[in-house]
Amino acid sequence: MIVVYNRNTENHSDDINNYPIYRPNILSNPYTHIKDRKTLASYVVESREKAIEAYDRYFDIMYGGNKEFKATVDEIYEKYKKGETIYLECYCAPLPCHGNIIEKKLKKRLIKELIANKKCTQ
Numbered sequence: 001m002i003v004v005y006n007r008n009t010e011n012h013s014d015d016i017n018n019y020p021i022y023r024p025n026i027l028s029n030p031y032t033h034i035k036d037r038k039t040l041a042s043y044v045v046e047s048r049e050k051a052i053e054a055y056d057r058y059f060d061i062m063y064g065g066n067k068e069f070k071a072t073v074d075e076i077y078e079k080y081k082k083g084e085t086i087y088l089e090c091y092c093a094p095l096p097c098h099g100n101i102i103e104k105k106l107k108k109r110l111i112k113e114l115i116a117n118k119k120c121t122q
Contacts, residue, residue, distance in 0.1 A: 002080060002106060004088045004099035012087040017079055019072070020089045021099050026068050027088075029055045029098040048096060055098035059105055073102075080106050081113075 021027040023040035031051040032041035062069040088099040
């Protein structure tokens, strides 16, 4: 299970499988829709949805080219694959956020791996 949660309303920070995804952090989203105040984001886009869409592409680029990002994602994935609960700590939940992209990518990877393994055993 992957839980994207708001650190203002829940606390899983003592859990070994808790991963902060808010800024600044290797998994944080460099895109924001917030225009009325300064943030740690590098880029401002027109909406929350656009920021999340941009992170989807950013995730793939970072996974393919940043060793720290890849190592962190791979660590999370291995725990998730073993059935451990993963906590992604943000400030957005329950609103949509880039944590949902991370969750989607991990689930998609597991499904692909299970399908590939099933084909190999047939």
